[in-house]
Amino acid sequence: MSPENYLHLSALLFTIGACGVLLRRNAIVVFMSIELMLNAANLALVTFSRMHGNLDGQIMAFFVMVVAAAEVVVGLAIIVMVYRSRHSASVDDASLMKL
Amino acid sequence: MSTLTALSSLAAETSTSGGEAAQFWILAPIAVAGGLGTVLMRRAVYSALCLAGTMVILALFYLANGAYFLGVVQIVVYTGAVMMLFLFVLMLVGVSAADSLKETLKGQRLITAGFGLGLGILLIAGIGQASVGSFTGLAEANAQGNVQGLASLLFTRYMVAFEVTGVLLTVAAVGATMLTHREKIERSKSQREQSEERVKDGTQVPPLPAPGVYARHNAVDIPGLLPDGTPSPLTVSATLQERGQVREVHHEAMGSLAALEQRTADHQNRPGSVSGALGPGARPERESNRGESGSTRTTDATGTAGDDGDSDGAEEAGK
Structure with a gap:
């Protein structure tokens, strides 16, 4: 087996995540799909690191993880805030900037 | 001899071990199934659990790829912290509401399926274009340990990025606190004021x-x-x-x-003839209960309780 299979798996997971972002209307599930895409990208970075024999790819994946953690914190705070004001976490209901 | 082994270790590998291939072919379908479950499950909690499973499998893939530090961090940070945060917010928002299957945008699913197919073909074709037969492997880079190798890179070449990351995390923590914190602008009403207001408005004064x-x-x-x-x-x-x-x-x-x-x-x-002849003190329900035999006792005007009293009255009426 070649490590390219990891890249194919990563592409597949990224595609699934992108479809989830387009398909779902629950903001939390959309957010989880974004996490899936980030993880797929991380898998590709780790595989690149192995294929090229240096650790820069793993450093990149590490930074992606840190940024994803910060993004989750802020994003979920925004979702909680929107839910408080609109009593719904659906992205369809949040069609106006004001209430 | 030593140069020969050094050369062979430096030489590019072309294939991974059989065990790793077996691991990949067992776990990759589960990871894809977990990803599909994340997208397709109607309830958000099931989606979160599917995503957690996929993340654990990705951690195993990191370990198999020689990224030992990232494999452990993936489990601790993603499945430990991030997914728990997701579940917390899900419980706050309410878990019982399942997504409706109604399509609000016409043709959204078809277009999404087409888009997904196109993106998948594009990505896999791109990987195929860039493919090389051999790869280097991390044996040399990980020679002094994966964590040591990462640390020596992180604290020299990527030092600035690392510090900016610290600032980013701090800003994110402060931002999340500010977003979810609600300042109380006005004094909350006391119980006495609330009750006076209820009486004044006239709405639901008792409990x-x-x-x-x-x-x-x-x-x-x-x-x-x-x-x-x-x-x-x-x-x-x-x-x-x-x-x-x-x-x-x-x-x-x-x-x-x-x-x-x-x-x-x-x-x-049913005993219509009887109830028509009832006296003023008679109890119609009791009479109706005993309607079969009560036709001769309709003159019980006193209405005393108990069968004995009734029968006595009937006898008196008979006399």
């Missing part, structure tokens, strides 16, 4: 009615019935109403009430 008083059950999710048989929304908690967990039993209760009235009417109507 709210209890649930299920006039219904057959007295569970909290069953509304009490008004005298005309309609359920009263005041008796059930607003939270249950919002979640749609109120059980409506008033149709049942109304049905049994109607049946009872029908039976009573039947019993009253």
Whole structure:
């Protein structure tokens, strides 16, 4: 087996995540799909690191993880805030900037 | 001899070990299934669990790829912290609401499927274009340990990025706190002010009615019935109403009430000749209960309780 299979798996997971972002209307599930895409990208970075024999790819994946953690914190705070004001976490209901 | 082994270790590998291939072919379908479950499950909690499973499998792939530090961090940070955060927010927002399957945008699913197919073909074709037969492997880079190798890179070449990351995390923590914190602008009303306000407005001065008083059950999710048989929304908690967990039993209760009235009417109507000749003090229901033998005792005007009194009265009337 070649490590390219990891890249194919990563592409597949990224595609699934992108479809989830387009398909779902629950903001939390959309957010989880974004996490899936980030993880797929991380898998590709780790595989690149192995294929090229240096650790820069793993450093990149590490930074992606840190940024994803910060993004989750802020994003979920925004979702909680929107839910408080609109009593719904659906992205369809949040069609106006004001209430 | 030593140069030969050094050369062979530096030489590019072309294939991974059989064990790793077996691991990949077992776990990759599960990871894809988890990803599909994340996207397709109707309930958000199931989606979160599917995503957690996929993340654990990705951690195993990191370990197999020689990224030992990232494999452990993936489990600790993603499945440990991030997914728990997701579940916390899911519980805050309410888990019982499943997504509706109704399509709000026409043709959205078809277009999404087409887009996904196109993106997948594009990505996999791109990987195929860039493919090389051999790869280097991390044996040399990980020679002094994966964590040491990462640390020596992180604290030399990527030092600035690392520090900026620290600033980013701090800003994110402060931002999340500010977003979810609600400042109390006005003083909250005291109990006395609340009660005075209720009396002034004239709305619901006494306590709210209890649930299920006039219904057959007295569970909290069953509304009490008004005298005309309609359920009263005041008796059930607003939270249950919002979640749609109120059980409506008033149709049942109304049905049994109607049946009872029908039976009573039947019993009253059957001995019609008797009830027409009743005296002023007679009890029609008791008479109707004993309607078969009561035709001779209709003159019991005193209406004393007990069968003996009734029979005595009947005898007196007979005399």
